Amino acid sequence: MTAVPASTSTEQPVVALRSGRVSYDGHPALIDIDLVVRPGEVVAVLGANGSGKSTLVRAIVGLVPLETGSLELFGTPSAQFRDRARIGFVPQRHTVGGGVTATVEEVVGSGRLPRRRLWRPWLSATDRAVIAEAIATVGLSEKAHQPVSTLSGGQQRRVLIARALASQPELLVMDEPFAGVDHANQEILAATLGKLNAEGMTLLLVTHELGPVTSLVRRTVVLHHGGLVYDGPPTREVLDRFGAADAHPHSPPHEPGPEGFGLSR
Numbered sequence: 531m532t533a534v535p536a537s538t539s540t541e542q543p544v545v546a547l548r549s550g551r552v553s554y555d556g557h558p559a560l561i562d563i564d565l566v567v568r569p570g571e572v573v574a575v576l577g578a579n580g581s582g583k584s585t586l587v588r589a590i591v592g593l594v595p596l597e598t599g600s601l602e603l604f605g606t607p608s609a610q611f612r613d614r615a616r617i618g619f620v621p622q623r624h625t626v627g628g629g630v631t632a633t634v635e636e637v638v639g640s641g642r643l644p645r646r647r648l649w650r651p652w653l654s655a656t657d658r659a660v661i662a663e664a665i666a667t668v669g670l671s672e673k674a675h676q677p678v679s680t681l682s683g684g685q686q687r688r689v690l691i692a693r694a695l696a697s698q699p700e701l702l703v704m705d706e707p708f709a710g711v712d713h714a715n716q717e718i719l720a721a722t723l724g725k726l727n728a729e730g731m732t733l734l735l736v737t738h739e740l741g742p743v744t745s746l747v748r749r750t751v752v753l754h755h756g757g758l759v760y761d762g763p764p765t766r767e768v769l770d771r772f773g774a775a776d777a778h779p780h781s782p783p784h785e786p787g788p789e790g791f792g793l794s795r
């Protein structure tokens with residue numbers, strides 16, 4: 531399998547991770563990872579259970595520290611990067627949580643905080659318009675005033691995506707956006723992501739099943755035991771080995787070897 535350069539664009543990368551390493555309690559979870567994501571790309575991070583996918587995106591959004599290596603976000607070293615609103619993150623979680631009594635509008639509104647002025651506690655007309663648009667984008671306008679706890683799991687995932695959209699991010703990072711989401715909601719989510727990407731948003735998603743977004747994903751990154759073993763287009767082989775629903779988050783570890791996957795730099 532031949533890996534190809536992801537992009538020939540000369541624009542500033544959205545993410546530039548160089549020789550990234552992350553360990554938990556001395557055990558490496560990411561080893562020597564190089565990943566450059568350019569504006570407008572749709573990149574899917576694939577790999578077996580425990581291969582380091584979540585750790586990679588969590589390191590990129592600043593939730594776990596790099597042990598060694600460097601990370602730049604929009605051309606700025608991550609330690610100096612302050613404009614967090616430019617990055618939206620949907621964590622690996624199926625729902626908002628059973629105990630949440632807040633309405634859809636309130637949960638989505640909390641995603642607006644990075645863009646709001648600290649001295650103004652109330653929502654501006656712009657804030658309200660952006661929140662309403664984020665809710666509309668995920669197709670939940672009719673449920674805006676309902677408690678999130680009354681929504682289905684798939685609808686709650688859409689609320690979390692709308693919350694991420696409320697900060698008007700340029701990069702949307704999603705960890706398993708389709709896990710636990712029924713087929714109909716997967717289709718809605720995929721259409722939403724396609725629309726956002728068409729408007730210029732860069733998408734980085736961890737997934738066990740490319741299914742609904744296969745046509746959208748033009749670049750796949752495969753992790754194996756914490757190493758990056760493939761970076762290139764979603765070929766039939768990649769899809770068969772790493773992008774199928776059988777490698778489900780809750781299934782026993784699927785351990786395909788990295789044979790045949792050329793490391794792309």
Ligand SMILES: Nc1ncnc2c1ncn2[C@@H]1O[C@H](COP(=O)(O)OP(=O)(O)OP(=O)(O)O)[C@@H](O)[C@H]1O
Nearest residue numbers: 554555559577578579580581582583584585586779
């Ligand atoms: N908070 C943590 N503390 C200790 N070890 C961790 C922690 N998070 C992840 N790990 C370990 O790091 C390795 C990579 O985990 P990670 O969750 O990044 O993989 P993954 O590919 O996202 O897995 P999955 O597909 O099961 O979600 C695994 O061995 C995991 O057990």
